[in-house]
Amino acid sequence: MNGSKAQLQNQNLSDLGDLRGKKPFARDERRRFVVSSPEPVAGKNRQTAVAATLERTRRFPTHAARFFELTTDSRLPATIRVQLNHGEPGDDEKRLAEIAEDFLQKNSFNAEIAEHAEKNLDDV
Amino acid sequence: MSLLHYIDNEVPAFGEWDAVVQAGSSTIVQSTDAAFPERGAVGLRTTVVGTDRAYVTRNDVATLSPGEGYHVGFWLRVPVAPPLEMFFIISRIALNDFFIKLSNYGKLRLQLRDDAGSYHSTSYSQAIDTGRWVYVVANIVRASSPTANDGRGELFVDGLSAGSVSGLDNYDTLDGTSYIRIGASSGVSDGFTCDFDEIKIGTSLADVEPFSPEPNGDYVEARRTVVLVPDSSDGREFADYCISELQTPRSLICYLPNASSSESLADYATFQSQVENDLTSFLNGRPVIEARACAFLIGYGTPGFFTSSGKLHSATSRLNHFGTAFSSGTANPFYQTTTRKTASEIRAENLWLATRIDADTLANAKALIDRAATIETLSALPDTDILYSDDADYRASVDCQKLRIATAASGDMLTPNAAFVLGVTGITDLDASGSRVTVVDDGENDTATLRSVSDWVTYGLLAAGYASGAGFANSSPTGFDKTAFCELLRVGATFAEAALAAVEKVDHTSVVAGSPLMTVAFLLAGYNFYLGTGGVEDIDWNNPVAYAKPEDESMELHLPLESGLRNVLGLRKVSSAGVEERNTHVVIHLETDTEDALLPAPLARPFDTSAEIVPDAHIRVGFSYETPAGHSQPAGFEVFSDSGSGILDLQTPIYVVSDVPPSADDVEVTFPIPQTPSNTIRIAVRAIANGQTSSLGKVVSVKIPTSPAVPAFLQGDQS
Structure with a gap:
């Protein structure tokens, strides 16, 4: 059933809310969706495909945890392992998309901070 | 919130x-x-x-x-x-x-x-x-x-x-x-x-507010003691030492970013800006700790003095009064207190406990913590330890006896085997032997620094291995109450508690150096003396009047005897664990006349008196005696009879026993039957010694056997 049920194409960064309340992931289910990642130069967005697979679930006395693995295209260097606790399982896809998007924003975020750090050399 | x-x-x-x-x-x-x-x-x-x-x-x-x-x-x-x-x-x-x-x-x-x-x-x-x-x-x-x-x-x-x-x-x-x-x-x-x-x-x-562990009890302890250190490398290292050795919770370390390296500051305002203001902010942000704490340890490198009105004031004395407006020479409400106060009781009086650990080097400052730990590990001070004091009245006092420690005058002598040096008049050297708990200089010698040897206190701390000390930062000391200091230590209070009770004023000049949590285990074993007026049943067993060490064989007591009455002194043994027996092995009767002259101890009367007629017209009288605790040893016994009249003649004994073996408890004497018109006489015995007589023992009767009448010569007519 990998990737067959819930491929979400052309998902826009500003419209992640559409992912809320979807059907929960099934065990070993793989879904693909697209998130946007801004380029360091403002005004440009790039669509990036993300694959999320529910590796396992586990119930603890205090919470239920869902363990996912995210992979993307070559812009992310490694696999991302995500444990989601609490919340509605139907929202997991949106939460995973937010996490993936945050990773994709890293470059622009770091550039912003680096620019600021140059103006504040008193921390060295 | x-x-x-x-x-x-x-x-x-x-x-x-x-x-x-x-x-x-x-x-x-x-x-x-x-x-x-x-x-x-x-x-x-x-x-x-x-x-x-x-x-x-x-x-x-x-x-x-x-x-x-x-x-x-x-x-x-x-x-x-x-x-x-x-x-x-x-x-x-x-x-x-x-x-x-x-x-x-x-x-x-x-x-x-x-x-x-x-x-x-x-x-x-x-x-x-x-x-x-x-x-x-x-x-x-x-x-x-x-x-x-x-x-x-x-x-x-x-x-x-x-x-x-x-x-x-x-x-x-x-x-x-x-x-x-x-x-x-x-x-x-x-x-x-x-x-x-x-x-x-x-x-x-x-x-x-960061987590801080719940205190174990109501009294001062590490969980109630805020440690103040400069926000410096040395300050943090000292704080770490407090964490590891005193078990100070990390959340009770107050780092002072504005503290300078100066030990003495120009004025109180400077002390506020370098110490007090940051301490206030620290406690304001930690209300749980603020509510629990009752003590400060002013750590290595923290300013320790400031000048006000030309007089050098001590940081420990000021922080005794922390949270209240500085007022030089404020009366200490716990002065001469001899019972422990809980943290709440201390704070209720707007007081804090405060001691300081500072030295010429960080290593020497840490050593003070180590020495305090060494003393705390003693189950009891060694019986070779000595309390030195130049106050003869104190050394002779019941309060000092209570400590069950040997004492000596501190004047004109070295101080070997010292545990305490309380007052240093005449000291020529502080010998590096003994437990060396504390050295107190209550004289005119200024303790105006802890970072170099300047007086006997700093000499003791930096050169002679003492764990703690107390002195005054000004040439007008207000005194140090030895009684309260030692008594609080004896009952288990910490050094910080004892030091607070010993000083008359706060916001003043007293300098208290050492681990605030140090406790001292005085020797507990020995004897407790109790006093009453009348009989044993009148002894006040709740309030000892004197104390003795186990090895004491004689001691001079100053007792509040009631004139003209019989006072009864009882002794009870106290174990090394401090448990007092309930049996009373020794009771001493002390009777004074109206001129307060001590009368001899009473004599016990003989008992088990018996009498019988033996051959040759003798009578044998037997009796027993023993000398109970607190009674005089008899020098002899007097035997009386009623001579058949029914009234014992106590003026004229019929027999006197003068040879009384010390260990004898049964006496038997034989003497001729006294002349008597009756065939029954009564016999009684009493003890005598030094012009004293006991009461009579039991009166016994003995029947004198009568012989048959001599037959009368028969007269008659012989023719």
């Missing part, structure tokens, strides 16, 4: 977090290695491999109304020096509202984003030492309106402000519900490792 979230990381499988994100080979784990040592079993450890992130997320942390703010506090430890900078806590709504990062120089920085996307920051001037737990708090406040530039942020490290930013237009940035991430959140660098634990999110600084 409220605590919004408290994440102690003890729930398995990250149950207190909403998400756990680990990229590549970077990890964030719940680990025993990362546990804050004073609470719980696990903490968070994040380890970065390459440039991949690993962090945890908590959603719905706070929603700020205009002008509102919140605080995030957590214990942080960097096990190894950071190779490059890393952002390890980020609060975020849509973008990065604020974050804290650690630079590769080990410095913490708080950065806040404004609505224009610019970042504003403040940094902690000190580098975070690797391996040391520090409590970090970030405060962020939303601007009060879309046009108001009054958003702000502040960074706190170990309870004190480490920098702030203000004048921010962050109204829109903080419009929403934020979440936080903790761990290797962004900008990570290979090899970075960080530990986090005890994370609190609350409205005010006090809401995110």
Whole structure:
């Protein structure tokens, strides 16, 4: 059933809310969706495909945890392992998309901070 | 004010977090290695491999109304020096509202984003030492309106402000519900490792007060003692020593960023700016600790004196009165107190306990803690220890007897085997032997520094191995009450408690040096003396009138005897554990006449008297006697009879027993039957000694056998 049920194409960064309340992931289910990642130069967005697979679930006395693995295209260097606790399982896809998007924003975020750090050399 | 979230990381499988994100080979784990040592079993450890992130997320942390703010506090430890900078806590709504990062120089920085996307920051001037737990708090406040530039942020490290930013237009940035991430959140660098634990999110600084363990009891202890140290390398090292050796909770260490290296400050205002103000801020941000604490330890390198009205005042005396306006020479309400006071009782009198540990070197300052620990490990002071005092009246007093320690005058002699030197008149040297608990200089010799040898106190601390000392920082001392000091130590109070009870004034000149928590186990074994008027049943067994050591064979007592009455002195043995027996083996009767001259001890009367007729017209009288405790030994016995008249003639004994063997308890004497008109006589015996007589023993009767009448010569007619 990998990737067959819930491929979400052309998902826009500003419209992640559409992912809320979807059907929960099934065990070993793989879904693909697209998130946007801004380029360091403002005004440009790039669509990036993300694959999320529910590796396992586990119930603890205090919470239920869902363990996912995210992979993307070559812009992310490694696999991302995500444990989601609490919340509605139907929202997991949106939460995973937010996490993936945050990773994709890293470059622009770091550039912003680096620019600021140059103006504040008193921390060295 | 409220605590919004408290994440102690003890729930398995990250149950207190909403998400756990680990990229590549970077990890964030719940680990025993990362546990804050004073609470719980696990903490968070994040380890970065390459440039991949690993962090945890908590959603719905706070929603700020205009002008509102919140605080995030957590214990942080960097096990190894950071190779490059890393952002390890980020609060975020849509973008990065604020974050804290650690630079590769080990410095913490708080950065806040404004609505224009610019970042504003403040940094902690000190580098975070690797391996040391520090409590970090970030405060962020939303601007009060879309046009108001009054958003702000502040960074706190170990309870004190480490920098702030203000004048921010962050109204829109903080419009929403934020979440936080903790761990290797962004900008990570290979090899970075960080530990986090005890994370609190609350409205005010006090809401995110770091965990402090509940005190074990009502009296002063490490969990009630705030340690003050300069925010310096030496100060932190001394604080670490207090944590490891005194079990001081980390949250009770008050680092003083403004403390100078000067031991004596020019005036009280300077003392306030370098010590008191930061201490006040520290306690204001930690209300739980403020409510529990009752003592200060002024640590190595902290200013210890200030001048006011031309007189050198002591930091310990001032902090005795902390929280109340400085008023030189305020009367100490606990002066001469001889019972322990609870922390609440101390604070109720607007008092704090305060001692100071300072020295010429950090090593010597640590040594004072070590010496106190050595003394505390003694189950009892060795019986070779001596209390030196130049106060003969004190040495002869019941209060001093109570200590069950040998005493000697301190004048004109060396001080071998010293445990206490209380007053140093005539001392020529402080010998480096004995337990050396404390040396008190209550004379005119100024104790105006603890950082060099200036008087007997500092000589004792720095050169002669004493664990503690007390003196005065001015040439007009107000005295040191030895009785209260020693009595409180005897009943188990700490050095800080004893020292407070010994000084007449606070906000003044008394200098108290040493570990505040040191206790001294005086020898408990010996004998307690009790006194009553009348009989044994009248002895007041609740209030001893004198004390003796186990080896004491004789001692001079000064007892409050009642004139003209019989006073009864009872002794009871006390075990080495301090348990007093309930049997009374020794009772001494002390009777005085109306001129207060002591009368001889009473004589016990003989008992088991018997009498019988033996051949040759003799009578044998037997009786027993013993000398009970507190009675005189008889020198002889007098035997009386009634000569058949029925009335004993006590003026003329019919027989006197003068040869009384000391150990004999049965006496038997034989003498001729006295002349008597009756065939029955009564016999009684009493003891005599030194013109004293006992009461008569039991009166016994004996029948004298009569012979048949001699037959009369028969006269008659013989023819």
